[in-house]
Structures are given as structure tokens and as C-alpha cells.
Amino acid sequence: MRSDRHAVLRDKRIAFIGCGVMGEAMASALLRAELVSVHQLTGGEPNPKRRSELQAKLGLKMTADNREAIQGADLVVLAVKPQSLDAVIRDLAGQLAPGQVVLSIIAGATIERLSRGLQHALIVRSMPNTPAQIGFGATTWYPAPAVDEAGQGLVEAVLESMGLAIRVDSEDAIDMATALSGTGPAYVFLIMEALIDAGVHLGFPRAIAEQLVQQTLLGSVLYARESGRHPAELRNMVTTPGGTSAAALYEMEKGGLRTVIARAVWAAYRRARELGEGKTNGGPAEG
Secondary structure, three states, rough: HHHHHHHHOOOOOEEEEOOHHHHHHHHHHHHHOOOOOOOHHEEEEEOHHHHHHHHHHHOOOOEEHHHHOOOOEEEEOOOOOOHHHHHHHOOOOOOOOHHHHHEOOOOOOOOOHHHHHHEEEEEEEOOHHHHHHOEEEEEEEOOOOOOHHHHHHHHHHHHOOOOOEEOOOOOOOHHHHHHHHOOHHHHHHHHHHHHHHHHHHHHOOOHHHHHHHHHHHHHHHHHHHHHOOHHHHHHHHHHOOOOHHHHHOOOOOOOOHHHHHHHHHHHHHHHHHHHOOOOOOOOOOOO
């Protein structure tokens, strides 16, 4: 599969508009996998400090001019924050060449909004997550009808360099994935933090609590994936009647953990839809 990606990306030029955490993660993944050379990548970034950092760290050609960044690119990756998208659209409207494919990783930004604003039909929406920085990301993507097989292959090759990449059957599934896998690491980190704090409260030094929790989460996920069993079955296997797991799970169920998680995912989904409507300011949902 690596050789296929290498062939697809040979001599392809990629421009990153916005070089924050995810923009850097994508560029780093491509370079780490040796799928492209640094000379194939260009970054458009308004922050001079950030430009200097990436020039020093990755050797990327950087510019403050987005129009300059996209010149000659086969793939243009939009990796700015949702709040900055309107300005980028105004800057690049009508500036894209006919064959350039635009890959957006911006939460909530719909294909219709991007296509209309950029005056360009070759749009692909995607939603990666932060573990992409170490090659263990989970990304969903969906192309506009105008994106041909070659364009889709280019996008897939880039996204697979960061880990799992799944082409979904509807654009709404991108918003769903934003709530589940895109935002998912934040849920895991909060649970991790809570478990570590509980370990400290029990009396463990924080460093040991961190090691125990990290290895427990990692091992549990790998075991679940390899076993192929339903999580409920695995949970029942380790829950002895009247034992410690049963006591702990009783408190979690009594506290409504499942409901809290479900409501959090739905809140993230609604927020993704709001961002798609251009509502960049949002507060906690009630009810």
C-alpha cells in the first residue's frame, strides 16, 4: 500500500493554507513516511513566528501570501480555524486553477460553502484527529461529485499517511465523525485525566498513576481490537459479581456516564452543524 501511495504522490505539489497543529501533522506524516520530499510542500501561514518555526523544524517553504502558496499545487489543504475561513475564502476566491483539488479539514465547512466561496468545484471535506500527528489518526472524507478518481486517489494517499482513512457515503457523516472521532481524543484525554487524578487521590505519585492509566487504556483498546468481541462482552468478562469492577461500574451507571457521553457527542455534532452555517460563536447547550 505504501508503494501505491508513493506512486500517487510522486511529483505532486501540496500547499497547506494554515499551518497550525493539524497542518503540521499532515506535512510531518507525509515526510515521515517518505511519500514526498520537502520541496513538494509549501505552507501559507500569516504568523511570522509560526512560519519561522516550520521552516526550521521541517524545512518547508513558507509564505504569508496564500495566493503564492497555491501556485503550481496539485492539492490545496485548507487547515485554518473555522473563525479564519471567511478571510481565506475571500483571499482565494477565483484564484484556484481548474485542476487543483481542495482538501478541507475545517470543522463544519460544507462543500457547498467552500465551492461557492472559492468559485471552484473540486472540493473534498475531511475530518482527521490529533493522533494523526503520530500516524494513528482516524480520518473520514467525502468528495464533491466533480472530483474524479485521480483526485480522490491523491486525497486518499495523503490522508492514509496519517493512519486510518475512511471514505464516507454522505457529507453529513463528516459532521457525525467530527463529533465522534474528530472530537473523540478530547473525551479520552478527559477520562484519562480523571483516572490519573483518582489514582493520585488514592496515594500514587502522579508519574506512576499516569503510566498505569496510559498503559491500561492502550492495552484495553488493542485487546478489544484484536479480540473482535463486543465491548459489552469484554466488560462482562472482567466484572466479577460482587467484585471491584462491579462496584465501580455501578457508580458510573448511577452517575449517568453513558448519557453524559451521548449528550456530549450530540452537542459536538450540533456545534459542527452550526459552524457549517457560519456561526463561529457558540456556548454550552441547555436541555
